[in-house]
Amino acid sequence: MSLNLKSVSLKLDNRQILKDVSLEINEGEIVSVIGPNGAGKSTLLNVLTGDITPDSGDTIYDNRQLNKISIQERAFTRSVMSQMQTLVFNFNVKDVVEMGWLQRGNSDFSSNFSIAFEAVTKECNVQNLVHRKFNSLSGGEQRRVHFARTLLQLWRPSQSNDPRYLLLDEPTANLDLSSEMLLMNILKARASSNVGILVILHDLNLASHFADKIAIMKDGEIKAFGKPEEIMTDDFLTSIYEVPIKVKYDPLRVRYY
Amino acid sequence: MTSRAQSIKSSITEFISSKQLLILFLLCIFTFVSVFIAIGTGSYDLSIINFILGKNTGLQNIVLLEIRVPRVILSAIVGASLGIAGAALQGLFRNPLADPGLIGVSAGAALGATTIIVIGANFFPNLYLGSFLLPVAAISGACFVIFMLYVLTKGFGYQGVTYMLLVGIAVNAIAGVGIGILTYISSDAELRSLTFWTMGSFGGVTWPLLIPAIIIITISLIFLIPNARKLDLLQLGEPEAYRLGIDVQRVKLSIIFTSASAVGASVALSGMIGFVGLVVPHLVRLIGGVNHKYLLPGSALMGACLMIIADLFSRILLQPAEIPVGLITSAIGSPFFLWLIFRMKRL
Amino acid sequence: MKYTLLIFISFLLQQNSFANECSPANDVSRVTVAGGSITEIMYMIDAEDSIIAVDLTSNFPERARSHPQIGYVRALSAEGILSLDPTIIIGEDDMGPPAVLEQINRTGVEVAIISEKHNIAGIKSKVECVAEILNKKAEARELFDTKLTPAIEKLNIASEKVSENQIKAIFILGLQSGSPLIGGMGTSANGLIEMIGAKNVLSSFEGWKPVSTESILMAEPDLILISNRGLSAFGDIESLRQHPALALTPAAENNNIIAMDGMAMLGFGPRTIFSALNIANDILEINDK
Numbered sequence: 001m002s003l004n005l006k007s008v009s010l011k012l013d014n015r016q017i018l019k020d021v022s023l024e025i026n027e028g029e030i031v032s033v034i035g036p037n038g039a040g041k042s043t044l045l046n047v048l049t050g051d052i053t054p055d056s057g058d059t060i061y062d063n064r065q066l067n068k069i070s071i072q073e074r075a076f077t078r079s080v081m082s083q084m085q086t087l088v089f090n091f092n093v094k095d096v097v098e099m100g101w102l103q104r105g106n107s108d109f110s111s112n113f114s115i116a117f118e119a120v121t122k123e124c125n126v127q128n129l130v131h132r133k134f135n136s137l138s139g140g141e142q143r144r145v146h147f148a149r150t151l152l153q154l155w156r157p158s159q160s161n162d163p164r165y166l167l168l169d170e171p172t173a174n175l176d177l178s179s180e181m182l183l184m185n186i187l188k189a190r191a192s193s194n195v196g197i198l199v200i201l202h203d204l205n206l207a208s209h210f211a212d213k214i215a216i217m218k219d220g221e222i223k224a225f226g227k228p229e230e231i232m233t234d235d236f237l238t239s240i241y242e243v244p245i246k247v248k249y250d251p252l253r254v255r256y257y
Numbered sequence: 258m259t260s261r262a263q264s265i266k267s268s269i270t271e272f273i274s275s276k277q278l279l280i281l282f283l284l285c286i287f288t289f290v291s292v293f294i295a296i297g298t299g300s301y302d303l304s305i306i307n308f309i310l311g312k313n314t315g316l317q318n319i320v321l322l323e324i325r326v327p328r329v330i331l332s333a334i335v336g337a338s339l340g341i342a343g344a345a346l347q348g349l350f351r352n353p354l355a356d357p358g359l360i361g362v363s364a365g366a367a368l369g370a371t372t373i374i375v376i377g378a379n380f381f382p383n384l385y386l387g388s389f390l391l392p393v394a395a396i397s398g399a400c401f402v403i404f405m406l407y408v409l410t411k412g413f414g415y416q417g418v419t420y421m422l423l424v425g426i427a428v429n430a431i432a433g434v435g436i437g438i439l440t441y442i443s444s445d446a447e448l449r450s451l452t453f454w455t456m457g458s459f460g461g462v463t464w465p466l467l468i469p470a471i472i473i474i475t476i477s478l479i480f481l482i483p484n485a486r487k488l489d490l491l492q493l494g495e496p497e498a499y500r501l502g503i504d505v506q507r508v509k510l511s512i513i514f515t516s517a518s519a520v521g522a523s524v525a526l527s528g529m530i531g532f533v534g535l536v537v538p539h540l541v542r543l544i545g546g547v548n549h550k551y552l553l554p555g556s557a558l559m560g561a562c563l564m565i566i567a568d569l570f571s572r573i574l575l576q577p578a579e580i581p582v583g584l585i586t587s588a589i590g591s592p593f594f595l596w597l598i599f600r601m602k603r604l
Numbered sequence: 605m606k607y608t609l610l611i612f613i614s615f616l617l618q619q620n621s622f623a624n625e626c627s628p629a630n631d632v633s634r635v636t637v638a639g640g641s642i643t644e645i646m647y648m649i650d651a652e653d654s655i656i657a658v659d660l661t662s663n664f665p666e667r668a669r670s671h672p673q674i675g676y677v678r679a680l681s682a683e684g685i686l687s688l689d690p691t692i693i694i695g696e697d698d699m700g701p702p703a704v705l706e707q708i709n710r711t712g713v714e715v716a717i718i719s720e721k722h723n724i725a726g727i728k729s730k731v732e733c734v735a736e737i738l739n740k741k742a743e744a745r746e747l748f749d750t751k752l753t754p755a756i757e758k759l760n761i762a763s764e765k766v767s768e769n770q771i772k773a774i775f776i777l778g779l780q781s782g783s784p785l786i787g788g789m790g791t792s793a794n795g796l797i798e799m800i801g802a803k804n805v806l807s808s809f810e811g812w813k814p815v816s817t818e819s820i821l822m823a824e825p826d827l828i829l830i831s832n833r834g835l836s837a838f839g840d841i842e843s844l845r846q847h848p849a850l851a852l853t854p855a856a857e858n859n860n861i862i863a864m865d866g867m868a869m870l871g872f873g874p875r876t877i878f879s880a881l882n883i884a885n886d887i888l889e890i891n892d893k
Contacts, residue, residue, distance in 0.1 A: 049500055050499075051496055051499065051500070071499065071502055071503070071504050072502040073502075074500075074502065075500065075501050075502030076502070078500075079500070080497075080500045082496075084493075084494075084497075085493065085494035085497070087492055087493070088351045088352065088353060088492065089348075089353070089492060089542070089547040090542075090547055091489075091492070091547055091548070092546075095489070095547075095548055096493075098272065099489060099490055099493060099501065100501070102501065102502055153501065299683050299687070300681070300683050300684040300686075300687035300688075301683045301686050301687040302687065316686075316711055316712070319710070319711050320683060320686055320711065323707065323710070324682050324683050324686075324707055325683065441813075443811070444790070444810060444811040448811075448812075449678055449698075450678055450700075458679065460679070460680075460681055460682060460701070460703075460704055461682065461701045461702075461703030461704040461707065462703070463703060463706070463707065466703075572681065572683065572684070575673075575675070576681075576684055576687070577657065577672055577673070577674055577675075577681060577683075577684030577685060577687055577688055578673055578674055578675025578676075578681060578684060579675060579679065579681040579684060581679070
């Protein structure tokens, strides 16, 4: 099963934001989208989530047209993490995480809530923040809470085989090193549980280390798509970013230059 | 527990804490107590105990059943409508200063009422239309605004609540012009009726007027309360809410229209009563928290209590005369409003 | 649904159940009064002992103010009034709201509505009507013979003379949005000015309206009539004279400004006749000088 964009084009305010873009995210795979600002990465994500309808082309979820899938069903299939608004009212951290728990008619499911809740809050290292007010947290802590919510949305009992997808837009922005690694490792763990993941990253090192496939975007087009070692070459990256880039292979963990 | 019982239990206890459930329960009790006290207190000398024991005179019973009880019930219903509509609109607009007046519904109702006060008298001089035509006109005014809101927001689709607020401001302005013109051409007598209507009062309500109001408002509340969880999710922003499975456009329309209906019916019967929609949700949040499954019913209950008490004061402070209840709610509401603003600045 | 519709329609078609009749009431032992001019009349026809409550405009005579207060005539409280246990409530056509009157009537209290006309005939019929309702015809006769009729006769003569002088007058009730609030067509003030024999030179509009400086100046009023409360909105007579909207009028320049108690002038009870007479005499005195 997979999420697909097929020949998607979109014009906004007379600018061609996406030009005939196609992309596939398979279950169990991490696809990272990279590219300079203004390439159309966030727009691509928004078309994939269904926020925006493209002018032409199709968005396909598991072989079904997105527009034939109800809004609620979409929420069961994919969860999204992107730019966050501030919360006007003083919710608890627990409330915010809980917002990811979609009401499921199945009562067997709702009895799993506390198990699921404990699992994701522990995983994201926010279990000690649960009783605090969300607005009193630091930016990084708030992000981890939103991440926990996003994970909760996709939570399934272990015997489930539902296809699930996680879409993230620059989730590591403003995160400290340990949080960054925590998040990426969680993504890796999810991928091995067969969740399909699309993550927009600005950090090329992170992308190359964690992604199974890379999509490089520029000017509304996907210039290359494939395994990191195949497409991340000196010349190609330099031409994309218009800044001299040297690629070095390091068998150990990622180094930061 | 059977799975059916389980799902009923979880639909009540999900997304609301036990502390909050307790507060709601206490508010229920408080409301009943207020109703009882309000029915038993007033200028006219009578007691409920005597009524139950059958010891009241016929006149006392008439005053009790035809004057006091409908009045107290109306104040409770109007208070509940304004309270819950205020909470829903603050959630929808993600703005703690939102108020039913903001979306223009009160102005629409006022426009309808003004039209009838100023012009109606000229067209229907021989018919005694008095107390019934006014509420009908006010509800029509509110419906007109609702219709305008519907047409204007539907055509522009996914535009966000800022746009809706702007539409509300525009509607208020238009209604204001209409009311201004009508006020200017009004005779002195009409002007004074108008002034008193804009200060709000529960006097003069009778059962035939009350029953349609109860129906409209109850239906609105029934449609509003299931939106509680969705209002929580909307706090993350409209894109996020959509991604969590909420049909945002539908929720927006549903909340706007049910609030407008409830508020329109209330304004129609009792005139403009301000601040309740603004103040009550904040009080309820202060006491128990912000999630809407608690907030919406809590605001309805507290709104009812507050209004019952305000009406009680309006009846007894200057007896046998009455103070318009809108003055009392403004007197309490304005300082609270100021305090609210200062508190926001600190955050 | 049908039932609701039926109630709705029956409400629409309901005739006003309190016809403007002056027939004697059944029980006049406890009277609630909603109108200052009616209170005035009751004191003058020796009916004051049956008064149990009055409204905000009942300020004459002084001792009338000591009664329990029912508030503003247009915003009466059913329960409040009933708690005083009246047998009848007497008011003018601005008494309301209608629903409250309904409620009061349904408990057995009579509701008498007296229509008001802003002229001498109107005042006379008002007195007669009140007397008829309260069964004080003899006392009313005496009031007419000893006080009202002579005053009316003098007023008729005086107003003739005033109209010969073609006095241009305006009535100011106060200030609204910075401009003087003037009585136009159909107002009690208009009636007063006509009773005096003067001409209301700002009567092209209906009701009370704020009027611009230019219109006031174009009207060139010789005389300004103003209520005491209206005067306090300006300050005192000097401030009134110097107000930009009025300073250049003949009335202000010649200090032809008369201020009196508002109800005495506009209540259209017997006091209005005496007030009109005083004002007419003042005008003639000024003109003679």
